[in-house]
Amino acid sequence: MIPPIARTAHRHIDVDGVRVFYRESLPERPDAPVLLLLHGFPSASHQFRRLIDVLGSRYRLVAPDYPGFGHTEAPSDFVYTFDRVAEVTRGFVERLGLDRFVMYVFDYGAPVGFRLAEHHPERIAGLIVQNGNAYEEGLSEAARAFVALRPDTPGAEDVVRGLMTLDGTRSQYQGGVADPELLTPDSWTLDQYFLDLPGRQKAQVALALDYHTNVERYGRWQAWLREHTPPTLITWGGNDAFFPEPGARAYLRDLPEAELHVFDTGHFALEEHLPEIAPLVADFLDRVWH
Structure with a gap:
């Protein structure tokens, strides 16, 4: 028997003048556990599309694109900070x-997600961490x-822009993987399309x-973890550069x-x-939600 494959809706919603794009699975049960998927750099919600296909018929998976990423549209005067x-x-x-969800944080998703957790700890039913750092x-x-890097660091902008070439984007996927043939080039090609908009x-x-503002908050986030002790699953690509x-x-x-x-792979562990x-x-969702 073929396992059920999720039906996924692709939607926009306005948040303070930002037209946020998101993917949302349509599970068979209306009371299904909720998993908020927070993506990383240089990707967007599309990095979770295979996970949504596999799990979205049993759970409600919700994956937004941040301002500056994917299909989300932000005003021209939007100020891009992690806050x-x-x-x-x-x-x-x-x-x-x-009002209650398990949070999956990856890469940039960790500083975004931990800021959410600081404001509303009661909403966090559990935490899944995949190469989302909070420790020195x-x-x-x-x-x-x-x-x-700071705005006044000589050559800082050139360093960052060097990461946003096709070679730089591809290397973030290929670095540390055990079997490159398991990686689809669609991932970094799509990322680069959005980076070049x-x-x-x-x-x-x-x-x-x-x-740097994220690293400065590490102590606060560690204190939050000790205080609230959310049930936590950590899946990590051990060869992350x-x-x-x-x-x-x-x-x-x-x-x-x-x-x-810990898996024998790189930064984008889900790819392999x-x-x-x-x-x-x-x-984890079954155990935590009930």
């Missing part, structure tokens, strides 16, 4: 009426150099130069009951290990 992106994402959650030991030397690289430069494996293990210091799985990760997510 502002998180505000829009929080408004999106409220507009959809998501999870920063590689390359990541530390990236975090050190008018105004997008300027937006990404602004966010990159604001990234930016957020290496020690960043995954560091969560266990504040969440000793967390479930940890969806067959292993999807069942872990399903089992």
